[in-house]
Amino acid sequence: MRNTARWAATIGLTATAVCGPLTGSALAAQAAPDSLYAPSALVLTLGHGESAAAAGPARAVTLTCAPGASGSHPAPALACAELRAAGGDFETLASGTGDVMCTRQYDPVVVTVDGVWQGKRVSYERTFANECMKNSSGSRLFAF
Structure with missing residues (x-):
């Protein structure tokens, strides 16, 4: 036993x-989970006017950063790298100063960012005095 x-x-x-x-x-x-990455998918728009509501989008691109950079943005890898380096702070990227001299002509351009960044809902709007001022930030994120 x-x-x-x-x-x-x-x-x-x-x-x-x-x-x-x-x-x-x-x-x-x-x-x-299906993925080890938090979703990061954005829609960026550009319009001419003082606000997104008044301007309406003239151009729009998509940007997906996780798990890989893709979308209709002309430089998705560079834009995603800049956004990661800035910690997802759009204002930091829009406020950068490049070595560009711009005229004082007032022809407002508004950019918007809507979507999800690293799993969190984001919405951002910024009005620049003109297209040159938008481009002078030096950010690849807003260069579309």
Whole structure:
């Protein structure tokens, strides 16, 4: 009788040791998210006027940064890299100063950014005095 109990305990421990990790990994595989990256997908628009509501978009591009850079933006990889380096702060990118001299002509240009950045909903609007001022920020994000 002692051998039967010993064999039962041995078989039970062996089954637990062999099948336990398989069961745990199967459960972990079922609970795993679809992606390891938080979504980052943006729509950027450009319009002529003092506000997005008054201007209406003249151009629009898409930008997806996670898991890889893509979209209709002319330089998605550079724009995503700039945005990551700025910590997702659009104002920092729009306020940059380039070595460009612009006229004081007032012909307002408005850019908007709407979408999701690293899993968080974002909405941004900035009006520049003219197209040259927009381009003088030096940011590839707004160069479309």
